[in-house]
Each structure stands twice: as structure tokens, then as C-alpha cells.
Amino acid sequence: MTAFITGAAGFVGSNLTDRLLALGHDVVGFDNFSTGRIQFLTRALENPRFRLHRADLLDLEALSQAMAGADFVYHFASNADVRFGTRHPRKDLEQSTIATWNVLEAMRTNNVRRIAFASSGSVYGEPEIFPTPEGCPFPVQTSFYGAAKLAAEGFIEAYSEGFGFEAWIFRFVSLLGPRYSHGHIIDFYRQLREHPDVLNVLGDGQQRKSYLYIGDCIEAILTATRQASAKVNIFNLGADQACAVNDSIGWICEHLGVSPRLMYSGGKRGWIGDSPFILLDCDRIRSLGWRPTLSIQQAVVRTVEFLEDNPWLDEPAG
Numbered sequence: 361m362t363a364f365i366t367g368a369a370g371f372v373g374s375n376l377t378d379r380l381l382a383l384g385h386d387v388v389g390f391d392n393f394s395t396g397r398i399q400f401l402t403r404a405l406e407n408p409r410f411r412l413h414r415a416d417l418l419d420l421e422a423l424s425q426a427m428a429g430a431d432f433v434y435h436f437a438s439n440a441d442v443r444f445g446t447r448h449p450r451k452d453l454e455q456s457t458i459a460t461w462n463v464l465e466a467m468r469t470n471n472v473r474r475i476a477f478a479s480s481g482s483v484y485g486e487p488e489i490f491p492t493p494e495g496c497p498f499p500v501q502t503s504f505y506g507a508a509k510l511a512a513e514g515f516i517e518a519y520s521e522g523f524g525f526e527a528w529i530f531r532f533v534s535l536l537g538p539r540y541s542h543g544h545i546i547d548f549y550r551q552l553r554e555h556p557d558v559l560n561v562l563g564d565g566q567q568r569k570s571y572l573y574i575g576d577c578i579e580a581i582l583t584a585t586r587q588a589s590a591k592v593n594i595f596n597l598g599a600d601q602a603c604a605v606n607d608s609i610g611w612i613c614e615h616l617g618v619s620p621r622l623m624y625s626g627g628k629r630g631w632i633g634d635s636p637f638i639l640l641d642c643d644r645i646r647s648l649g650w651r652p653t654l655s656i657q658q659a660v661v662r663t664v665e666f667l668e669d670n671p672w673l674d675e676p677a678g
């Protein structure tokens with residue numbers, strides 16, 4: 361199989377690239393390096409079965425040309441940071457929704473029919489059912505990021521119906537582990553490195569969220585794409601527990617050996633669109649035999665270890 365991976369230089373895309381190469385597949389990576397890192401592709405670039413295109417998904421012609429000969433598209437590029445949606449309301453529309461439409465059009469012109477898509481648990485907004493199942497009614501969108509992902513899911517479903525595509529849509533919780541590069545752990549880690557005695561925390565620290573280790577996420581994607589064969593297959597991917605931001609702070613501080621004074625910004629949400637409780641029902645993926653191998657605490661500690669080992673992450677992306 362030749363896999364075409366958008367966002368191949370990112371956290372998730374580069375881990376998937378390495379895993380598919382290890383399984384013996386050919387991989388074509390596509391990335392504009394807006395947040396991606398060439399260092400994440402060091403191993404892949406040594407492999408003759410890997411090719412890299414440095415281009416933008418908004419350039420449909422470049423995208424269509426790069427995709428020629430692909431069998432399966434893993435569409436993992438987008439703005440991945442939910443936090444700053446209100447600062448740039450156009451960004452999520454362009455980088456999630458329009459970019460996804462471009463990917464679908466490039467697939468149509470290249471006669472590629474199978475797509476796996478990195479969606480997000482953010483599409484549930486602030487749901488009323490916990491753990492939240494895939495079939496949960498969507499009450500109201502609370503973030504530009506979630507709204508753009510949901511629109512992208514809609515286009516994927518419509519292309520599946522209209523052009524006979526097969527789709528695997530993954531609604532991830534927040535992911536942790538090697539090559540993690542955005543989110544609360546890196547924010548806390550950087551603060552504590554600068555001033556170990558004070559930690560500024562967005563919200564009241566009581567927000568409870570599920571997390572998943574990147575290796576477990578990749579195995580879940582492989583399990584689902586091998587075993588689920590409906591026209592559109594939607595999977596929540598997450599751990600069966602949630603942890604509070606304060607738990608996470610405790611594990612990070614214990615690992616770093618610091619005891620900072622905690623300064624909360626206050627309120628139940630860290631930012632506009634932050635969901636104070638995220639716990640997804642993952643029975644559907646579990647019914648295929650998949651299980652997470654690491655607890656949230658283990659995943660948090662592995663993430664901090666990765667950040668300690670890779671101080672170059674402070675340099676700008678590219």
C-alpha cells in the first residue's frame with residue numbers, strides 16, 4: 361500500500377509515518393511545516409520507501425499532483441490548537457474545512473477512495489452524556505476548531521455517499537507522548553523551567569479530561585482501518601478515565617521535583633470553547649479488541665520526559 365499522509369511532520373502524522381513504514385508500506389508525506397518539524401521525520405527520511413512533499417493543502421494543484429499513485433489517504437494536517445479560535449476566526453475554516461475539501465477533491469481526481477481523518481472530541485461541544493458515545497446528539501458547537509472539524513466530517517460523509525469513498529473518522533481526546541508539541545503539558549513544563557516556584561493555571565484546575573498515549577492512538581487507527589468496513593466508520597479514541605488538570609499538575613511537579621504556588625485564572629473553563637469535562641465512550645473501538653496500554657499518568661510522565669530530552673522544541677517550527 362502507498363499511504364499519503366497530510367501533516368506527516370506533525371505529532372500524530374510523524375508517529376503514523378514511522379509505524380506504517382515499519383509495517384512495510386510506502387509512505388508519501390505532505391506538510392507545509394507551519395507547526396511540523398523536520399526532526400520528527402529523521403528516521404523516515406532515511407527510508408527509501410518514504411517521500412516528502414513540502415507544500416500547502418490550500419494549493420489544490422500541488423496536492424493533487426503529490427497524491428498521484430496513493431492508495432489510502434490519512435488526513436491529519438490542520439490547525440491542531442483549539443485554544444485561539446476567536447483570535448483568528450478564519451484559520452480553522454481554512455485549515456480544517458477547506459483543506460479537507462481540497463483533500464477530498466484531490467482524492468476524486470486521483471481515484472483514491474479510502475480516507476482516515478483526524479477529527480476531535482471537540483465536535484461534541486459541551487455534551488450532556490458522559491461518557492459521550494459517537495451517536496450522541498450534538499448540542500451546540502463551542503469552538504471554531506470543533507465547528508470546522510464537524511464541517512470537515514460532513515464533507516467526508518457526503519463524498520463517501522456521492523463518490524463511493526470509504527471513510528474512517530477518528531474523534532481523538534488530547535494525545536500525549538513522544539513528539540507532543542502543543543497543549544497544557546508543554547505550557548506547564550516551560551513555565552516551571554523558567555520559574556519553578558509559580559505556576560499559572562488557566563481556569564480553576566478542576567477541568568477533567570481524558571487523554572490517550574500516541575502509540576495507543578496509532579494502534580487504534582490501524583485496528584479500525586483493518587477491521588471496520590462500513591461506508592463511514594466513526595470512532596471515539598480515548599482512555600476510559602479522565603483526570604483533572606490538578607492531577608496532571610501533581611504528576612508533572614512530582615516528576616520535576618518542584619512545588620510551585622498555583623495561580624488560577626479562575627472559572628470553569630480555561631478559554632472560550634474549552635470543555636470542562638471530556639470523557640468519550642470508546643466501546644466501539646474496544647469491541648474490535650483494542651485496549652490502551654498506558655494510563656493517563658504514565659502518558660503524562662512520558663510526555664514530560666520527551667520534553668526534557670528535546671529542548672530544541674523551543675525553536676520555531678519548520
Ligand SMILES: NC(=O)c1ccc[n+]([C@@H]2O[C@H](COP(=O)([O-])OP(=O)(O)OC[C@H]3O[C@@H](n4cnc5c(N)ncnc54)[C@H](O)[C@@H]3O)[C@@H](O)[C@H]2O)c1
Pocket residue numbers: 366367368369370371372373390391392393394395396397415416417418435436437438439440441455459478479480481531532533534535536541
Ligand atoms: N494532538 C492532539 O491532542 C489532537 C487531538 C484531537 C485531534 N487532533 C487532530 O490530529 C491532527 C494532528 O494533530 P497534531 O497534534 O499532530 O498537530 P501538529 O500541529 O503537530 O501537526 C499538524 C501538521 O499539519 C501540518 N499542516 C498544518 N496545516 C497545513 C496545511 N495547510 N498544509 C500542509 N500541512 C499543514 C503542520 O505543519 C503539522 O506538521 C490534527 O488534525 C488535529 O486537529 C489532535
